[in-house]
Amino acid sequence: MLVISAKSGQLGNRLLLSANFMAFASENNFTVINPAFEEYADFFSSTYQDFLCCYPSRPFSIAGNKWLRKYYYNINRYLAESGRFNTINIKRDYPFSWSNSTSITQELKSQSINFFQGWMFRDGWFIDDISNLQKHGEKIRAYFQPLKKYQLNVEKLISNIRSQADVIIGVHIRHGDYQQHQNGRFFYLVEDYLKVMESAQMLFSNKKVTFLICSNQRQNDDFFQHLSYIYGNNHIIEDMYSLAECDYIIGPPSSYSMWASFYGERPLYMIRDVNKMLEIEDFVHFYQWQGVFHYNEDWSKSFWEWTH
Template sequence: MIVIARNYGQLGNRLMLSANLIAAACELDVPLRNPSFSQYASYFTSTANDLWCRFPSRSDDATTTAPPRPIARQALYRSVYLTGRTLAHLRMTRLPFHLIRMTGERKFDLQSAEFASMARSGRPVLVSGWHFHAGSWLHKHADVIRDFYRIRPDHQRNVDELVGRARSTSDILVGVHVRGGDYATFKNGRYFYSIPKYVAAMKRIRDRFSGAKVTFLVCGNVPLVQEDFGDLDVHFGTGQMVEDMYSFAAADLLIGPPSTFTGWASFYGQIPLWAMNSADEPFDAVRLPPGSRLNQIMNPVAGDGIAAA
């Protein structure tokens, strides 16, 4: 059994971390428990009614189990976290549990024989850290992971309504992640861009796809005002975290600073993500993934449509 014993970062980080560990659990045929997901569990169909946020999920949870109280979720998480922390301080990394703690930028290969041996030993494996990588297993088990992390129907309805409105007059829907707040200090503000910089980037995107009607879905953690976006066709997200993330997943293309928020949306929706590694990202060296809806729009078989720049 694999147990995620410590939370790391916000929603995007926790989804990406657990996705890699779910991929390993699938490949090694072992269960996973994720009490560290307590803060976000209520948003997802598979975890809303499960105190332990188990994978595979229990089929009876959605219909016969009441949602756990937040205080119960937090108490369970704290007990698991403190158990792992205490064992680490005592240097007890093999008994009574296996303990893997990855600090800083250290990475752990979930495809290693070492991890397979621990996961199949019959003793729980408590994992703590961020850089746990499943490699090719993540792609292999991607559909299972996506199914596990479906959002609740009420959130999905809001997503569908928003995306439906945004798509009603557009050929291409581009999600734009305006990341403020913590990015003012993250990496010394390297990826903290002003609204005018985002607007300029959006106009470069519109120019690249000049033969198509481009609509933008803008979500972020800063105040958004329609007037700031000039003549761009803009729709704003609902402002609810998972609804914004899963609305991005329903777009044709995503742009924004490097972030696991858009990283997860790209993975879940299987759509291209063009990272803004600088405020003046030209977007001229990025290729359209074969088979993507965006590539089909820009390169129609008929040959009389728009060619990508």
């Protein structure tokens, strides 16, 4: 049994982390318990009725609530740090990969509980394990289907846009926390996003392009008046899964838009140069990502440089 006993990042990171554990478990006949998914469990059909957040899903489970999930997470944190069980700590000084971490996999005890803590699979850190994500992608996507009410809201939004557009390009404008994240390395002004959007629109000169704008901060309508656009529903799940339904996705390096690309199997352009004139080949499917990791002794300054 593999237990994710420590939280890493926000929604996108937790989903990618969970997906990598699920793919590894499928390959090696393990069960995954994910108490660290507690804040987001109530959004998804498979975890809504299971406070353990177990994969594979069990035929019988106990529904959770916020109090129960938090209590269970705290218990697992205590057990992981108690020294009574096999606890595997993933260091932050290099990208973690199941395929390249022989020492980690050798620590696993197949007939025991294995607690995991540490920052894993953040953004590009899972890049060596993409083949397993692809192999088990259908099961992972089925597990992380949102509740029906969120699906219906997404369907309504996308249907409305498709009735008026030939091409939908989702744009993830990440402001708020990105102004401080890695000293603002990936914080782009609205004017910068506009350059990229206008360049993308030129790729479809003979078609009606509508942009679906999703952001963690309210945007000024005046910037977008010369474009055909619509805002997302301003809901953490509905925006992510609406991006997954677009034909193309644009965003800064972020696990949020990367999950949308994975879930919807849609090509993503991860912004690295706001002045670049886009080509259609710049939109890359999730399984085609390539990158180089730049290590820094100050882990917060380590980053992935996406090369494709």
